[in-house]
Amino acid sequence: MDLNLQGKTALVSASTSGIGYAIASQLLEDGATVIVNGRSAATVQHAAAALGERFGAGRVLPLVADMSVAGSELAAAAAYPQVDILVNNMGSYALSDFFSTSDADWQAMFETNVWSGVRLARTYMKGMLERGRGRVIFISSEVALTPMAAMAHYSASKATQLSISRSLAELTKGSAVTVNSVLPGPTETESLKGFIESVNPGLAYADAERKFMQENRPSSLIYRLAKPAEVANVVAFLASERAAVINGAAIRAEGGTVQTIA
Numbered sequence: 001m002d003l004n005l006q007g008k009t010a011l012v013s014a015s016t017s018g019i020g021y022a023i024a025s026q027l028l029e030d031g032a033t034v035i036v037n038g039r040s041a042a043t044v045q046h047a048a049a050a051l052g053e054r055f056g057a058g059r060v061l062p063l064v065a066d067m068s069v070a071g072s073e074l075a076a077a078a079a080y081p082q083v084d085i086l087v088n089n090m091g092s093y094a095l096s097d098f099f100s101t102s103d104a105d106w107q108a109m110f111e112t113n114v115w116s117g118v119r120l121a122r123t124y125m126k127g128m129l130e131r132g133r134g135r136v137i138f139i140s141s142e143v144a145l146t147p148m149a150a151m152a153h154y155s156a157s158k159a160t161q162l163s164i165s166r167s168l169a170e171l172t173k174g175s176a177v178t179v180n181s182v183l184p185g186p187t188e189t190e191s192l193k194g195f196i197e198s199v200n201p202g203l204a205y206a207d208a209e210r211k212f213m214q215e216n217r218p219s220s221l222i223y224r225l226a227k228p229a230e231v232a233n234v235v236a237f238l239a240s241e242r243a244a245v246i247n248g249a250a251i252r253a254e255g256g257t258v259q260t261i262a
C-alpha cells in the first residue's frame with residue numbers, strides 16, 4: 001500500500017532506537033522527511049547516519065533534546081517550526097512496588113510519558129489546525145487498558161495519554177487533522193529483550209521469551225513479542241491520508257492480548 005507521505009515532515013520523539021526508530025524508518029520508507037530525536041548528539045548522529053544512508057541524508061533531520069525536560073519543545077520549534085506529523089513516542093517504563101514509589105518517581109514518569117507529549121502537541125498542533133491538516137499520534141500501551149500493580153505509575157501515565165489524545169481530537173472537528181493513540185503490547189526492543197534476559201539468567205533467549213509470554217501475557221493471540229516494525233506499520237498508516245476517517249481512536253496493536261470486542 002502506497003502511503004504517499006512525500007512532502008510531509010514528521011517529528012518522532014525518542015527515535016534513535018526502539019519503536020521510535022522503527023517508526024522513523026517506516027515514515028521515511030513511505031516518503032516523509034523525518035526529524036530524529038534523542039538525548040545525545042552521538043546517538044542522534046548514529047541513527048541519522050544509518051537512516052540517511054538508506055533514505056537520503058537530506059530527508060533525515062537531527063534533534064538533540066531531552067523531551068522530558070520543560071523547554072525542550074521550544075528548542076524543537078526553534079529548529080523546526082512546522083511539522084505535519086507528530087509522533088509522541090517517548091516513554092519509559094519501570095517495575096516499581098507501589099508502596100515504595102515516591103512522589104519524585106511518579107512525577108518523573110509523568111514528565112517523560114505525559115508532559116513531553118502535551119508540550120509537543122501544544123507546540124505543533126495549532127499550526128496543523130491553522131493549515132487544516134496534520135496528524136498527532138500518541139504511542140500509549142496496552143497497559144492503559146489493563147493497569148498493572150507492578151507498574152501503577154506507568155499504567156496511569158499511559159491511560160492519561162488516551163484521555164489527552166481524545167481531548168485533542170475534539171479540537172479537530174471539521175478539519176483534516178486527526179489525533180489518535182496506538183497501544184502496543186510487548187515489543188521486541190533492545191530494552192525489553194534486555195529486561196526479559198535479566199529476569200531469566202542462564203535461559204536461552206527464545207525460551208526466556210516463551211516463559212515471558214506464558215507468565216506475563218497468557219492471553220496474547222500472537223503469543224510472541226511484536227516487532228517494532230509491526231507497530232510502525234500501524235503508525236505509518238494512521239499518519240497517512242488513507243486513515244482520514246480514523247480520529248479520536250485508541251488503536252490496539254498488542255496482538256489481541258486485551259480480551260475485549262471493542
Ligand SMILES: NC(=O)c1ccc[n+]([C@@H]2O[C@H](COP(=O)([O-])OP(=O)(O)OC[C@H]3O[C@@H](n4cnc5c(N)ncnc54)[C@H](OP(=O)(O)O)[C@@H]3O)[C@@H](O)[C@H]2O)c1
Pocket residue numbers: 013014015016017018019020037038039040043044065066067068069089090091092093139140141142183184185186187188189190191192
Ligand atoms: N517496548 C515495548 O514493549 C512497549 C510496549 C508498549 C508501549 N511501549 C511504548 O512505546 C514507546 C517506545 O518504547 P520503546 O520500548 O521503543 O522505548 P526505548 O527502547 O526505551 O526507547 C529508546 C529511545 O528513547 C530515547 N529517549 C529516552 N529518553 C529520552 C528523552 N528523555 N528524550 C528524548 N529521547 C529519549 C532514546 O534516545 P537516546 O538514548 O538517544 O536519548 C532512544 O531513542 C514508549 O512510549 C513506550 O511506553 C513500548
